[in-house]
Amino acid sequence: MHVLVLGGTTEARRLAGALSIADGSTADGPRVTSSLAGRVAHPKLPPGEVRVGGFGGADGMAEWIRAHRVSAVIDATHPFARTISFHAASAARATHVPLLALRRPGWVPVAGDRWHPADSLEEAARLLPGLGRRVFLTTGRMGLAAFAGLDALWFLARSVDAPEPPLPAHTEVLLDRGPFSLEGERALIHRHRVDVLVTKDSGGEATAPKLTAAREAGIPVVVVRRPPVPDGVPVAATPEEAVAWLRTLEG
Template sequence: MHVLILGGTTEARRLAESLAAGTRADLRVTSSLAGRVGAPRLPPGEVRVGGFGGAEGLARWLGDHAVDAVVDATHPFAGTISSNAASAAATTGVPLLALRRPGWVPVEGDVWHEAGSLEEAAGLLPSLGRRVFLTTGRLGLAAFAALEDPWFLVRSVDAPQAPAPPRMEVLLDRGPFTLEGERQLLRHHAIDVLVTKDSGGEATAPKLTAAREAGLPVVVIRRPPVPSGVPTVADPEAAAAWITARLRQGTTPTER
């Protein structure tokens, strides 16, 4: 059985590690990374880097490499590849599972302002603060480029490119982050508003606690939904169980 993991996330790597630890001779695992991070943490097993050429290209790849199942373990905001995966799975008949870490949930003391997009988040900022901690990744800065008054602290794994806000400092760093580290960062830079995507998970959640303690408003960008009809699990263990169940069924390409 050949399983393709669309990954790059912690959950995708954990799933690949779990499957590799099983050392089953009848299971082949390929992890696909988008290639947007300069020095990704590679999972065990076979790894490919780069796009497929849209839904049609992915469908061809599934057929050419005799893939029996796909696990979409991409970032919760990687909407394009998730849509392509759903389309390719429907075209080829290859079973598809979405692995999505649960989103964050506000607790007492949080001051959250939800936004449906980066552009909507940018529109909220002038009324919320002037020193912004922006943690939405390096690829979405164009949405904030027209804001001339706020000062931005932009944290990302790799350096962002223009267009970007005119008043900006870049902090290159990779999670997981500690609560004390986030507290110090907010104080040192006199941050008065946080902007984040609802990525979920524990690695970057301490910033939310630090913002809550400081009484800061947080703009939370809602994640896009999983494509309709795609079954979803919340952790790598459940994804591994799904794959194991398919192994027991003895699924082969000719049986689809």
């Protein structure tokens, strides 16, 4: 069995680690190839075989699947990587290869949270003027153009790599990679006098402390909802569930 893991997430690395050894194969397990989009300058590499870069759309991915005799595809990309997920669904249909989406559970508000849901970055930008003036923006380096017209607001934009322009007129960029501690998030909000947080519902523990810090500070949080998984694609919540799914195919 040859498993293609569309990766770049913590869950994808954990899955590759569970399935692979350093040379990309195991005596009694599948061959695993992890594919990374190449958008991060210095990504954390998973064990096993790794390819970097796009496929050239759904047709290109289908060609790669056929050429490399892929037996199953696991889409373990970021919950907001909508385009690659739909390309994977199309390629899987075209090649008749089983596809699974590995998605960490989303965050759930608790007592004391002041969450304001949004369906897009553009909607999040429209909500901001009524919620605060000093914004902690944690939506990643892409898509900041949605906030570029908010000249009356100040932004602290945190991302792994430098964000792509255009940026809001008053922006301080903070380059950092999670996991983040609760103490660090508390200090960041206090030091920059943040009065509203913007985040995507990425889920997971690595970046969740900002939500606790915002709740403690009593500040509102604009939460951008996830795009849906393509219709008909089964979903696993953990790498362990993904491994169990692969075993059903082997049987």
